[in-house]
Amino acid sequence: MKKITRIALAGALALMSSTVAHAAGEVNIYSYRQPELIKPLLDRFTKETGIATNVLFLDKGLVERIKAEGVNSPADVILTIDIQRLTEAKDGGVVQPVKDNALINKDIPASLRDADGEWFGLTTRGRVVYASKDRVAQSEITYEELADPKWKGKICIRDGQHAYNIALFASMIAHHGADYTQTWLTGLKNNLARKPDGNDRSQAKSIMAGECDISLGNTYYVGLMMTNDKAPEEKEWAKSIKVLFPNVKDRGTHVNVSGMALAKNSPNKANALKLMEFLASVEGQKIYAEQVFEYPVMAGAEPSAIVKSFGTIKPDTIALTEIAKHRKQASELVDKVGFNEGPSK
Structure with missing residues (x-):
């Protein structure tokens, strides 16, 4: 349609x-x-x-x-x-x-x-972590932590070259440099449950189905799923997850x-x-x-009551124009580490 x-x-x-x-x-x-x-x-x-x-x-x-x-x-x-x-x-x-x-x-x-x-x-919208309410006990997380082997086989994500992910990866370069980000992307890749696939909403579906425990997604998709009367199955996807705002204790959550x-x-x-x-x-x-x-x-201006229910966002203060400078390099790193090929055997 x-x-x-x-x-x-x-x-x-x-x-x-x-x-x-x-x-x-x-x-x-x-x-x-x-x-x-x-x-x-x-x-x-x-x-x-x-x-x-x-x-x-x-x-x-x-x-x-x-x-x-x-x-x-x-x-x-x-x-x-x-x-x-x-x-x-x-x-x-x-x-x-x-x-x-x-x-x-x-x-x-x-x-x-x-x-x-x-x-x-x-x-603005935050690039946050969707986490299983049933299988993820922690209430705080960082982007850096997504490369920790403790998440091996537990992360779902959409195409690494999608604009939403490239912006996040570019922000990692802005904060940590290209070498760190390449290593981090490799770690994130090896923690994936499968090859990158679908969109932000379908990652929540995969979490509900037990295919992974966490994913990256934009905040507003959670509100759209929670209120989708035309596709009520999305309400069930949203019920299965909680929103974690990464890096609340240091630089803040990436926003676009x-x-x-x-x-x-x-x-x-x-x-x-x-x-x-x-x-x-x-x-x-x-x-x-x-x-x-x-x-x-x-x-x-206040966000909606639904968005407020996710918690308080602390936006990363790095200039978006600075992040934009690193997008080409971020895209190159996605290809260099074979991110879209999924986890190594």
Whole structure:
């Protein structure tokens, strides 16, 4: 169904004529964020403004697509996960600055927006450990500990090259250097129960099934599983795990961002700015917190009661732009140690 949705959305946008792209009351969104995660926000935005939203969801190649479309690109707003994809959009020259916008700047801390106004962080999420409630007694853990042989055969994880994991591995390089991280990745690899597989949610399923005891996952997926009435089996997966925030006694838990940027050749710039203002607003941040289960970036904004139930997060204070510098090296180390081949025999 997701694949059909992506194809349908891609087709709809591909068929847009320049007249439609410039039509009053529309805004075109190119998104790395899954449609179901941004739907509550876009529905509310349309209800309040009357501005229709057209979404093209891409798994990869967003920057390349906009470049290929050139000045005729219908893209107005880019929504994405991960600091690397935000900086890629800037470095790729497919965004334009939004400066002196009081409504956006007042609600997003300066540390979470580009100095040139070319991207803005909207939410944060922790890369945490999902642990079996039945088989894992400890209530504290560190990322470094994941390479300890005591976890041999007990860890599940998704593809090591996935953006979420690469960001974490890059943060390890930022803190400890490449040599340490290579050794650590080798240890983590040898503790895996199987080859990296699935997504964050399926790791919780594997824990419930007894295939592993711990995994890495993003905080917001736990909230989504806990409240998924359409797939109630996910509620059972969530019940089987507890959230452990790594490194609470030292540097803190690795966090990443979701963010937005104004496309370089936005044909509906006024509407695009209205959407960006909405996403940064009190109301937008509240929806992110209550329905998407992410941590809002607005000062004083509270996470949802469900997210609070996981415990208090202590975010790692290292700059995300510093982590982004090490992503290429992190990806190379994943391949160098054969991480995706799974544990050594």
